[in-house]
Amino acid sequence: MSVLRLATRRSPLALVQAQYVRYRLALIGVESELVHIDTSGDRRHDVPLDVLGGQGVFAIEIQRALLDGGADVAVHSAKDLPSVTPADLELVCVPQRRDPADALIGRSLAGLGPGATVATGSPRRRALLLERRPDLRVVGLRGNMATRLATAGHDGVDAVVAAVAALDRLDQRGLISERLDPEWFVPQVGQGALALEARVDDLETQRLLAGLNDVVAMTAVLAERAFLRELGAGCSIPAGAHATVDGDTVSARGVMLAVDGSSSVRADVTGTDPQRVGEDLARRLRDELGGAALPGWTD
DSSP: OOOEEEEEESSHHHHHHHHHHHHHHHHTTOOEEEEEEOOHHHHOTTSOHHHHTGGGGGTHHHHHHHHTTSOSEEEEEGGGSOSSOOTTEEEEEOOOOOOOOEEEESSOTTTSOTTOEEEOSOHHHHHHHHHHOTTOEEEOOOSOHHHHHHHTTSTTOOEEEEEHHHHHHTTOGGGEEEEEOTTTSOOOTTTTOEEEEEETTOHHHHHHHGGGOOHHHHHHHHHHHHHHHHHTOOTTSSEEEEEEEETTEEEEEEEEEOTTSSOEEEEEEEESOHHHHHHHHHHIIIIISOGGGSTTTOO
């Protein structure tokens, strides 16, 4: 193989992530180049993600570039990747994961006065905030990371929510007012991780990417994606899951919330098979604990 072609979104954060993959490939002697893809999610900043179609709006065009032969590797934020992989593609590599937590920019939770305004485009983040602080006013937010970060402290917005990993990658961690503990502010599936896909029949690319894979991160992401797949949900529904790995043991914590944060169910599941752990967690929340009956899930 001469040059490995990496398909990526054009956003500043996506390009930083893709350049990291290029750097890691160069360390093992593999030359690569970027193939810039315009996604529907990037083109329509004026429309909420759940209206556009949820997670797939940042991934489908990138996956299509692989399927059409225009690229060899799809570089995704794992949280943007739909839980069902196209039949001719395979999730081959998850490099070492960064901090999966969310953070407040502008004010800490305790520093937000009654009725303060927080901006986020995520139903999960909205519901979690309102669960803890029902007095808050939570408004929508779209745009690239720079645009979203600049919103804090302007036009009546007191704080915004962002992923710690994104801030790390953009060297903006100093903006964090409060890291929100994943024990209660359960992250989105795959948050903090990158996900690299290749074609099923492209064994040489799969072999090269194997040198970048982190087994612990891959195992955790597989458990979380199994949770999302079993739940039949995406980023348009308020749910989250976070898995950790200790030796052969996979532990996953999950949450399902009413869309307005007025009620929720939480559970922890432990096992050795990541897919089984994720599926069992989803079934426990949805069926045993009544998550399917929460407001917003039954509409």
